[in-house]
Amino acid sequence: MTETGEGRILLSMTGMNPRRWFDLLSKHREVVLEPDRADDPTIRYAMVWKHPRGVLARLPNLQAIFSVGAGVDHVFADSRLPDIPIARVVAQNLTQHMVEYVVWRVMDHHRQGAIYRAQQQRRVWHEPAQPVSSDVAVGIMGLGQLGRAAASQLLSIGFKVNGWSRNDRPMEGVATWHGKEGLTPFLNATDILVVLLPLTPATEAIIDLSILKRLRPDGPLGGPVLVNAGRGRLQKESDILAALEDGTLKEASLDVFETEPLPKTSPLWKHPSVFVTPHAAATSDPEHLVPLLLEQIERHERGEPLDNLVDRQSGY
Amino acid sequence: MTETGEGRILLSMTGMNPRRWFDLLSKHREVVLEPDRADDPTIRYAMVWKHPRGVLARLPNLQAIFSVGAGVDHVFADSRLPDIPIARVVAQNLTQHMVEYVVWRVMDHHRQGAIYRAQQQRRVWHEPAQPVSSDVAVGIMGLGQLGRAAASQLLSIGFKVNGWSRNDRPMEGVATWHGKEGLTPFLNATDILVVLLPLTPATEAIIDLSILKRLRPDGPLGGPVLVNAGRGRLQKESDILAALEDGTLKEASLDVFETEPLPKTSPLWKHPSVFVTPHAAATSDPEHLVPLLLEQIERHERGEPLDNLVDRQSGY
Numbered sequence: 229m230t231e232t233g234e235g236r237i238l239l240s241m242t243g244m245n246p247r248r249w250f251d252l253l254s255k256h257r258e259v260v261l262e263p264d265r266a267d268d269p270t271i272r273y274a275m276v277w278k279h280p281r282g283v284l285a286r287l288p289n290l291q292a293i294f295s296v297g298a299g300v301d302h303v304f305a306d307s308r309l310p311d312i313p314i315a316r317v318v319a320q321n322l323t324q325h326m327v328e329y330v331v332w333r334v335m336d337h338h339r340q341g342a343i344y345r346a347q348q349q350r351r352v353w354h355e356p357a358q359p360v361s362s363d364v365a366v367g368i369m370g371l372g373q374l375g376r377a378a379a380s381q382l383l384s385i386g387f388k389v390n391g392w393s394r395n396d397r398p399m400e401g402v403a404t405w406h407g408k409e410g411l412t413p414f415l416n417a418t419d420i421l422v423v424l425l426p427l428t429p430a431t432e433a434i435i436d437l438s439i440l441k442r443l444r445p446d447g448p449l450g451g452p453v454l455v456n457a458g459r460g461r462l463q464k465e466s467d468i469l470a471a472l473e474d475g476t477l478k479e480a481s482l483d484v485f486e487t488e489p490l491p492k493t494s495p496l497w498k499h500p501s502v503f504v505t506p507h508a509a510a511t512s513d514p515e516h517l518v519p520l521l522l523e524q525i526e527r528h529e530r531g532e533p534l535d536n537l538v539d540r541q542s543g544y
Numbered sequence: 545m546t547e548t549g550e551g552r553i554l555l556s557m558t559g560m561n562p563r564r565w566f567d568l569l570s571k572h573r574e575v576v577l578e579p580d581r582a583d584d585p586t587i588r589y590a591m592v593w594k595h596p597r598g599v600l601a602r603l604p605n606l607q608a609i610f611s612v613g614a615g616v617d618h619v620f621a622d623s624r625l626p627d628i629p630i631a632r633v634v635a636q637n638l639t640q641h642m643v644e645y646v647v648w649r650v651m652d653h654h655r656q657g658a659i660y661r662a663q664q665q666r667r668v669w670h671e672p673a674q675p676v677s678s679d680v681a682v683g684i685m686g687l688g689q690l691g692r693a694a695a696s697q698l699l700s701i702g703f704k705v706n707g708w709s710r711n712d713r714p715m716e717g718v719a720t721w722h723g724k725e726g727l728t729p730f731l732n733a734t735d736i737l738v739v740l741l742p743l744t745p746a747t748e749a750i751i752d753l754s755i756l757k758r759l760r761p762d763g764p765l766g767g768p769v770l771v772n773a774g775r776g777r778l779q780k781e782s783d784i785l786a787a788l789e790d791g792t793l794k795e796a797s798l799d800v801f802e803t804e805p806l807p808k809t810s811p812l813w814k815h816p817s818v819f820v821t822p823h824a825a826a827t828s829d830p831e832h833l834v835p836l837l838l839e840q841i842e843r844h845e846r847g848e849p850l851d852n853l854v855d856r857q858s859g860y
Contacts, residue, residue: 324676324702331701332651339648345661348820351813353805355824360640384700385647386640489669497667504664508671 235272235289236260237525240279241296243488244512249275249296252518257525263287273525277512281306292528294521297512298322298374300538301427301459314538315524321516323377326424329457329509330378331385333481334420337453338364338387342479342501359448361386367418367443369434370425370458371397371404372544374510378422390418394430394542415442420453426544427459435463440471451478457509460484465496472501483509551588551605552576553841556595557612559804560828565591565612568834573841579603589841593828597622608844610837613828614638614690616854617743617775630854631840637832639693642740645773645825646694647701649797650736653769654680654703658795658817675764677702683734683759685750686741686774687713687720688860690826694738706733710746710858731758736769742860743775751779756787767794773825776800781812788817799825 236258239246246261253259253275263271266286274284275294284290285308295303295316303314336342343356366382367390368375376399379389383401391397391404392414398404405414415421421443425431435456443452454477456463465486471477481503482496488507496502524534538544552574555562562577569575569591579587582602590600591610600606601624611619611632619630652658659672682698683706684691692715695705699717707713707720708730714720721730731737737759741747751772759768770793772779781802787793797819798812804823812818840850854860 321676324678325674328651328655328677328701331647332655332657335644335648335651336657339644341648341652341657344819344821347822348813351808353822355822355827358641358824358827360637361644362640381701385644385697492667497664503660505660506663506669506671508674511671511674 234258235291236270238263238268238271238274238276238287238290240274240276240283242278242280244277244296249514249518252514253522256522275521276303278302279306282308284308285310292524292534294524295538296517296521298326298510299426299459300544301461303538304428304543313528313534314540315534315536316538317512317517317520318373318536319516319520321513322510323374325510326374326457327377327381329483329505330422330424330455331381333455333457333503334366334382334387334422335385336503337420337449337455337479337481340449362388363448364388364419365390365417365444365447366420366422367392367414368402368422368424369393369414370423371399372424372426375422375424378424390414411439412442415439416444418452419444419447419449420455423454423456423458423462425458425462427461428543430543432461433464435468437464437467437471437476440467440476443477445476449478451475453478454480454482456480457483460486460488460507465494468502469495469499472499477501479503481505483507550574551607552586554579554584554587554590554592554603554606556590556592556599558594558596560593560612565830565834568830569838572838591837592619594618595622598624600624601626608840608850610840611854612833612837614642614826615742615775616860617777619854620744620859629844629850630856631850631852632854632860633828633833633836634689634852635832635836637829638826639690641826642690642773643693643697645799645821646738646740646771647697649771649773649819650682650698650703650738651701652819653736653765653771653795653797656765678704679764680704680735681706681733681760681763682736682738683708683730684718684738684740685709685730686739687715687718688740688742691738691740694740706730727755728758731755732760734768735760735763735765736771739770739772739774739778741774741778743777744859746859748777749780751784753780753783753787753792756783756792759793761792765794767791769794770796770798772796773799776802776804776823781810785811785815788815793817795819797821799823 269289271287272291277296293314300316365388369392371391371393382389389402391402396406479501483505585605587603588607593612609630616632681704685708687707687709699705705718707718712722795817799821
């Protein structure tokens with residue numbers, strides 16, 4: 229336990245168990261789960277996941293905010309943020325998990341897992357036509373750290389890879405488009421759409437019927453596929469269901485939802501063409517992430533700039 | 545259509561539709577589906593998949609036998625083979641399909657597809673503990689063309705990769721063992737066993753209970769997994785079922801079976817921990833393979849040795 233003079237860490241989490249984070253951080257720094265009082269002057273750092281809105285602005289000596297995940301939309305959901313640096317976590321472990329999830333879902337759609345599982349139930353021995361990966365185009369929306377790592381792995385498996393991002397982000401071996409005018413040609417060339425965008429006011433509900441209708445309809449998989457591993461509020465679930473109903477979309481793998489946990493009443497649970505995971509594509513693992521967060525604090529205390537700073541303007 | 549003087553091709557297939565092969569080959573060479581008479585002297589080449597036993601030995605001018613798949617066990621099932629070169633097909637397309645299948649099945653076991661599908665049926669939002677790929681060891685039995693390509697792809701995804709083969713076949717980044725004495729240490733270090741062995745008298749029924757019992761029991765996936773994409777007669781299905789029953793084995797993905805098509809009466813069809821595909825991991829695609837087979841014939845006619853010759857002694 230260090231002196232409170234060094235500044236305490238506020239660990240503020242909603243919908244995530246703080247226990248392991250608390251134990252690991254406590255070995256090195258003094259940590260609290262809530263301020264002693266609203267204007268607690270001993271708190272210098274905040275590590276947050278969906279913190280209560282307004283709580284950070286009242287802390288007079290707060291110097292930096294750390295998201296314990298790759299996304300920071302949950303931080304910006306608080307409109308009363310103090311004007312101090314905000315950093316997100318970038319960890320090889322998180323990236324590896326996300327790439328695994330994307331490869332897993334892309335391969336299952338590409339290799340027709342749903343058809344084979346249905347056949348097995350009926351004891352049917354039948355081989356559907358199987359395109360090779362080099363005839364299938366995966367389109368990745370969002371070419372940040374995660375999108376680029378996923379693109380690179382999919383290329384190595386043999387897929388054609390397209391990429392779209394807000395600003396031009398060229399990448400070797402990937403056909404890239406950007407901005408509003410790049411969206412339609414990107415979608416037109418894509419069979420499996422993988423969404424890894426940050427959630428910002430500009431991307432909220434971007435995955436709607438009009439986007440899905442622009443995916444390549446006559447590709448080698450017999451219809452386009454959606455994989456969302458970004459954020460639930462990027463998608464309009466009623467539009468995804470409509471697209472599955474009218475044949476615009478063949479299948480979807482969704483790890484994130486407009487409301488989480490996904491309500492029991494959602495028709496997505498029992499839709500035969502939808503694969504649901506509980507926001508588990510790349511879970512923040514305290515064993516891997518706590519050392520990185522402590523390094524960030526040390527960097528700050530040495531007077532160096534933080535890594536992985538978030539741009540308040542763009543929201544990611 | 546060329547003159548019969550050049551020598552005709554016998555295309556002899558069982559359990560595989562020869563139509564497309566016949567049409568594609570016929571554009572370049574004269575092809576027959578059976579000899580005009582048992583000792584037909586006009587047949588110079590045989591392209592085969594499970595040909596009727598004894599038929600090739602009677603053809604006086606046969607110069608080479610081509611398997612239209614990567615495996616040649618179906619050729620050697622004929623004990624009366626003429627003493628002429630036998631070649632198997634090695635094609636980028638076949639290799640790519642096989643690597644896709646292996647990545648697909650390994651990812652689905654690694655990312656706990658069976659758990660998530662069961663949870664979705666019950667509308668359960670719950671995240672099981674998820675190891676990262678670098679904590680999971682995939683062991684590949686058979687380090688030929690296909691095994692090495694699969695190993696390389698799994699390494700790039702981040703798995704630990706072990707390899708075993710009859711003779712020493714070192715590979716960068718892969719922990720390799722060989723021969724009888726290498727088998728136990730290889731299995732002891734393996735969480736997901738991927739079988740890509742050729743079927744020979746030495747490997748027949750090699751995947752039995754004693755092999756499965758040597759897989760790492762306390763690995764990060766909560767039990768070992770079997771993936772067989774080689775040949776069905778490499779495995780003892782009664783032993784696989786016993787291993788699943790007593791908890792030796794957690795799950796299996798089987799693309800090949802002792803009897804194919806898998807009989808309707810097999811308990812593998814409805815076993816909740818078994819994923820069945822109909823020998824579809826890497827299907828011989830005539831569009832890709834016919835040009836390679838024609839190249840082989842041209843090579844032979846120029847007096848050059850055939851590619852991908854089979855060693856009659858080892859049987860692969």
